[in-house]
Amino acid sequence: MLSYDQARQKVIEAGRARRGVPAREVVALGGAFGRVLADPVLADRDYPPFDRATRDGFAVRALDVPAPGRTLEIIGEVKAGDAFPGIIGPGQCAQIMTGAPVPRGADAVVMIEYTKPSESRVVIERSVEPGQNIVPRAREARAGELLLAAGTRLGYAELALAGQVGHHRLSVFQKPRVAILSTGDEVVGVQDTPGPFQVRNGNSVSLAAQAALAGAEPVLLGNAPDRSAELQSMIERGLEADILVLSGGVSRGKYDLVEIVLGELGAEFFFDAVAIRPGRPAVFGVCRGRFVFGLPGNPVSTMVTFELFVLPAIDLLSGTAPRPLPLLRAKLAAPVRLKAALTHFLPARLDWAGGEPVVQELPWQGSGDIVAMAAANCFLVVPEKRLKAAAGDWVEVLPRRDRF
Ligand code: AMP
Ligand code: MG
Numbered sequence: 001m002l003s004y005d006q007a008r009q010k011v012i013e014a015g016r017a018r019r020g021v022p023a024r025e026v027v028a029l030g031g032a033f034g035r036v037l038a039d040p041v042l043a044d045r046d047y048p049p050f051d052r053a054t055r056d057g058f059a060v061r062a063l064d065v066p067a068p069g070r071t072l073e074i075i076g077e078v079k080a081g082d083a084f085p086g087i088i089g090p091g092q093c094a095q096i097m098t099g100a101p102v103p104r105g106a107d108a109v110v111m112i113e114y115t116k117p118s119e120s121r122v123v124i125e126r127s128v129e130p131g132q133n134i135v136p137r138a139r140e141a142r143a144g145e146l147l148l149a150a151g152t153r154l155g156y157a158e159l160a161l162a163g164q165v166g167h168h169r170l171s172v173f174q175k176p177r178v179a180i181l182s183t184g185d186e187v188v189g190v191q192d193t194p195g196p197f198q199v200r201n202g203n204s205v206s207l208a209a210q211a212a213l214a215g216a217e218p219v220l221l222g223n224a225p226d227r228s229a230e231l232q233s234m235i236e237r238g239l240e241a242d243i244l245v246l247s248g249g250v251s252r253g254k255y256d257l258v259e260i261v262l263g264e265l266g267a268e269f270f271f272d273a274v275a276i277r278p279g280r281p282a283v284f285g286v287c288r289g290r291f292v293f294g295l296p297g298n299p300v301s302t303m304v305t306f307e308l309f310v311l312p313a314i315d316l317l318s319g320t321a322p323r324p325l326p327l328l329r330a331k332l333a334a335p336v337r338l339k340a341a342l343t344h345f346l347p348a349r350l351d352w353a354g355g356e357p358v359v360q361e362l363p364w365q366g367s368g369d370i371v372a373m374a375a376a377n378c379f380l381v382v383p384e385k386r387l388k389a390a391a392g393d394w395v396e397v398l399p400r401r402d403r404f
């Protein structure tokens with residue numbers, strides 16, 4: 001059986017081999033958060049465009065202040081947005097504010113905290129090095145330089161940079177469409193009143209949220225019964241999207257038909273089991289040129305396997321590199337001991353209250369326990385090779401992406 005890392009790698013390899021260049025669209029800068037850039041963003045001019053003061057203080061000639069205690073004549077001031085008309089000559093200086101261009105003649109800025117100004121003179125209380133508190137023109141970027149490559153996912157800093165260099169619209173890749181199809185005769189809609197032995201379709205809700213968080217466009221197809229003909233026709237609808245994610249019906253039960261139906265539709269499978277708990281029966285294949293994931297129906301399994309396996313496929317079909325699994329290390333609050341030789345992903349809480357990361361497994365009733373899962377902000381990862389860990393041991397943690 002594949003480890004979760006190997007299974008992820010299979011998804012990434014298949015994704016790299018098959019992805020084309022996604023279609024593009026132009027969106028307003030303000031609507032581009034989380035999207036993937038289709039065209040590079042270049043510097044429209046030098047950054048900074050002038051020698052910029054990084055402190056409030058006095059613009060001086062460093063050679064006038066080789067030692068503390070020199071007095072200089074103040075010949076004017078310059079604030080951000082303005083330029084100083086004159087030249088700083090020997091023994092002279094100008095008051096300057098953060099963000100202002102350094103006047104000609106000056107080659108250093110002394111922080112106001114290190115000066116004693118009076119009317120038209122100022123005593124400089126520290127010696128001065130040339131270049132101090134100045135960012136020279138073009139030190140951050142030269143005009144025409146690449147700032148954001150195509151394929152960059154746009155976060156707040158990237159958007160600010162694009163805006164700073166004058167892009168009020170951006171060319172981005174279209175989001176991949178992720179069709180979501182739950183399966184199970186016992187599953188009813190969240191708006192429905194379940195019979196005594198039925199369950200509402202929580203999986204379609206979490207999957208849609210996870211897909212949206214990952215940067216995809218969820219397409220909700222509802223629920224398919226555990227009957228081949230209906231399942232097949234709903235799967236065929238799902239194959240119109242870029243990725244089809246199914247929940248349920250992938251175990252070894254008599255009514256677990258997902259893999260069989262996908263096989264009949266000609267799917268090529270890359271894996272149909274992974275050495276993890278929850279989530280062992282997870283399926284990944286390609287059917288009619290589309291990526292298909294059959295995730296186990298127990299809600300926690302569905303959530304874990306989406307994070308591990310579907311996310312990299314979404315990234316690749318979005319036109320960007322798959323983001324790494326954000327595994328952290330934390331100290332275990334209480335011992336854990338597990339039996340099955342599988343890597344476990346246990347609902348847990350991660351906290352820094354005592355100044356260091358501590359993770360505590362939550363009591364739970366197994367992978368159907370969505371109550372425990374909703375109290376968790378991470379998964380405690382207990383590797384197959386080390387199923388026992390003591391309180392105080394450093395362990396791995398997979399944070400929930402929507403919690404940090
Ligand atoms: P399965 O993987 O089809 O064997 O389902 C495993 C468990 O998950 C069963 O207890 C199902 O009732 C439950 N389950 C399956 N699909 C859903 C769903 N869409 N929402 C919530 N629970 C589900
Ligand atoms: Mg089922």
